[in-house]
Amino acid sequence: MARRSYPDVSQPAISSVPAISALSAECALSTISALPALRDLLLSVPAAATGRCATTASSASTSTSRPTAATAATAAGATATAATAATGATAATGATAAAPASTTANRDRHGGHRRCVEKPMSTLRPFLARLSTDPEELTQFIRDPRGTMQRLELDEAGQHALLAASASAMWDLLLNRSSREPVSVVESEILVKPAGGLVVVGTGIRTVGQFTIEAIAWIKAADTVLYLVADPVAEEVIRKLNPTNAMSLRGYYGEGVMRTQSYEAMIEHIMSCVRAGERTCVAFYGHPGVFAYPSHESIRRARAEGYAARMLPGVSAEDCLFADLGIDPAVSGCLTMEASDFLLHDRMIDTSMALVLWQVGVVGDWTYRREGYKLDALPMLVAKLTALYGGAHEAIIYEAATLPGLPPRILPIALIHISSVYINAGSTLYIPPLRAKSLNRAVANTLGVTGVTL
Ligand SMILES: C[S@@+](CC[C@H](N)C(=O)[O-])C[C@H]1O[C@@H](n2cnc3c(N)ncnc32)[C@H](O)[C@@H]1O
Numbered sequence: 198m199a200r201r202s203y204p205d206v207s208q209p210a211i212s213s214v215p216a217i218s219a220l221s222a223e224c225a226l227s228t229i230s231a232l233p234a235l236r237d238l239l240l241s242v243p244a245a246a247t248g249r250c251a252t253t254a255s256s257a258s259t260s261t262s263r264p265t266a267a268t269a270a271t272a273a274g275a276t277a278t279a280a281t282a283a284t285g286a287t288a289a290t291g292a293t294a295a296a297p298a299s300t301t302a303n304r305d306r307h308g309g310h311r312r313c314v315e316k317p318m319s320t321l322r323p324f325l326a327r328l329s330t331d332p333e334e335l336t337q338f339i340r341d342p343r344g345t346m347q348r349l350e351l352d353e354a355g356q357h358a359l360l361a362a363s364a365s366a367m368w369d370l371l372l373n374r375s376s377r378e379p380v381s382v383v384e385s386e387i388l389v390k391p392a393g394g395l396v397v398v399g400t401g402i403r404t405v406g407q408f409t410i411e412a413i414a415w416i417k418a419a420d421t422v423l424y425l426v427a428d429p430v431a432e433e434v435i436r437k438l439n440p441t442n443a444m445s446l447r448g449y450y451g452e453g454v455m456r457t458q459s460y461e462a463m464i465e466h467i468m469s470c471v472r473a474g475e476r477t478c479v480a481f482y483g484h485p486g487v488f489a490y491p492s493h494e495s496i497r498r499a500r501a502e503g504y505a506a507r508m509l510p511g512v513s514a515e516d517c518l519f520a521d522l523g524i525d526p527a528v529s530g531c532l533t534m535e536a537s538d539f540l541l542h543d544r545m546i547d548t549s550m551a552l553v554l555w556q557v558g559v560v561g562d563w564t565y566r567r568e569g570y571k572l573d574a575l576p577m578l579v580a581k582l583t584a585l586y587g588g589a590h591e592a593i594i595y596e597a598a599t600l601p602g603l604p605p606r607i608l609p610i611a612l613i614h615i616s617s618v619y620i621n622a623g624s625t626l627y628i629p630p631l632r633a634k635s636l637n638r639a640v641a642n643t644l645g646v647t648g649v650t651l
Contacts, residue, residue: 319370321355335414393474395467395499397492399485399511404430405601407512412480413438415509419478421470425463425491426482427623428599435480446479446491450565459565460491467495471504484513488535488555514625515553517597521605522627524551529630536560536626540578546585548631554578557594557615558622572617579615586631588613593627594620 327349328335338345346356354376358366369376396415401407408431416422416435422443424435436443446466449459470477479485485492486508499506515533519526530550536557546552561574582592589611596606608619612628620626641647 316373316375318373319355320350320352321358321367321370324349324351324355325371329410332410332413332417335410336417339414339418393471393476394505395471395477395479395495395507397479397481397485397496397506397508399509399513400424400426400431400434400480400482401512402483402514402517402597403512403599403601404428404434408434409509409511411509412511415478416443416480418476420475421477422480423463423467423470423477424480426480428482430600431480431482439478452567453564455563456565457490457563460494463491464495464498467491468498468502471495471499471506472502481511484511484516486510487513487515514555514597517605518553518595518625518627521597521607522593522595524627526551529634536578537563537574540574540581548585549634551630552628554626554628556622557626558620558624570622572620575615575617575620579612582612582615582628586612586628590628590631592629595625595627596621596623 324346328338334345334349337348342360343356346359351359354366355370357363358370366376368374396419398412398415399409400412401409404426413434416438419439420442422435422439423446424432424443425446426432426435432445446463449462449466450456451459467477467479479492479495481489481492483489492508496506496508518524524531530547531553532546532550533553534544534555536554537560539554540560557575557578558572559570560572560578562570562572564570582590591609592612592615594606594608594610594615598605610619615626
């Protein structure tokens with residue numbers, strides 16, 4: 198049976214892939230409370246949202262009870278809406294923010310009226326909202342940050358905060374708080390761009406909808422775009438975004454040639470563009486850093502030679518899998534591994550965790566094959582899985598939809614029945630946990646955790 202030939206850009210079973218650790222809800226909350234700005238955003242209501250006056254925050258009219266996260270989120274949303282409505286979400290946002298501080302009558306706890314002064318809202322919030330939703334403006338911002346800020350009438354404080362990449366100054370403006378520290382005049386590296394440099398982006402698994410605005414903007418802004426994508430829609434999009442400077446790296450694959458050899462040629466091509474001083478953008482399908490060797494290696498080499506290089510995240514096959522199969526890796530934990538790597542190395546596999554095996558459709562074949570891979574090693578993979586889980590354990594062969602409106606392919610199958618008939622180069626194997634995780638009672642007692650299965 199002919200199998201689809203996906204560009205395979207991962208390092209084949211040589212390096213070990215770290216397991217993704219699950220982030221529990223508690224862990225997420227403690228992370229949030231460790232980030233003051235984010236915590237403030239989630240746990241407090243900005244002055245403008247409550248109608249509270251900055252100058253009279255301690256007055257009797259101000260409730261001292263801490264709002265819930267839900268009310269804060271609603272209020273923050275209301276502020277954003279109000280700010281957007283007030284500014285019309287257009288380029289002329291500066292007009293509102295530049296308006297003089299107004300006075301508002303408020304009723305205090307005793308029913309009397311008092312006057313208070315509202316701080317004018319910075320235009321940073323609508324400016325960033327604009328960049329978040331308009332790839333053309335984000336492209337302009339990448340090309341010319343100062344010009345874009347001025348054209349969209351971002352106020353001076355917002356410009357300083359952005360240019361200095363000052364998180365505290367930006368949060369102060371976004372939350373309409375009094376500034377705590379002066380903004381340094383030293384401009385961040387992010388906005389003062391040397392010539393050339395490398396940005397690696399992902400096109401998502403389903404181009405329609407998963408191509409991020411950030412990826413679109415960088416492709417448009419680049420002097421050279423190189424790409425290795427799996428579907429003609431992604432190729433069409435890239436060529437439309439940057440018609441004169443885009444080129445596919447697919448030609449570096451050779452039938453039956455070791456993939457590592459092709460990757461080396463791709464990396465050298467990428468580096469030649471970076472060395473020539475071109476702002477180089479390289480697009481890989483899915484997330485560009487997930488099971489993708491040339492992307493990481495190009496960034497490593499570019500940095501080693503002193504060029505600015507970074508990777509932007511994209512939507513990976515595993516992201517789609519979690520969504521389509523309704524799996525939260527926080528529940529059981531999740532091991533994620535390349536199939537040949539799993540087969541070749543002796544690892545401690547914890548069967549109380551979910552296991553995601555990538556590249557099952559090319560297991561044991563390190564060459565590139567257009568018409569389907571040799572799967573002589575597949576029975577060995579099945580034998581190893583069967584020994585761990587038992588042949589009757591039901592796994593899922595999964596393929597995310599790459600075109601809009603189509604369902605994903607979700608094929609439940611007992612491990613013992615997995616064969617090359619059912620899988621191809623785009624398949625990922627999901628193996629649910631076999632057993633419940635066991636609680637460490639000593640730790641649970643020390644932490645005072647009782648009556649809960651964690
Ligand atoms: C070289 S890796 C590239 C992964 C890609 N960078 C990503 O972010 O998903 C190729 C492997 O990704 C997985 N994959 C690619 N496309 C997929 C799809 N549509 N559905 C499920 N898995 C997919 C398969 O395991 C495939 O063998």
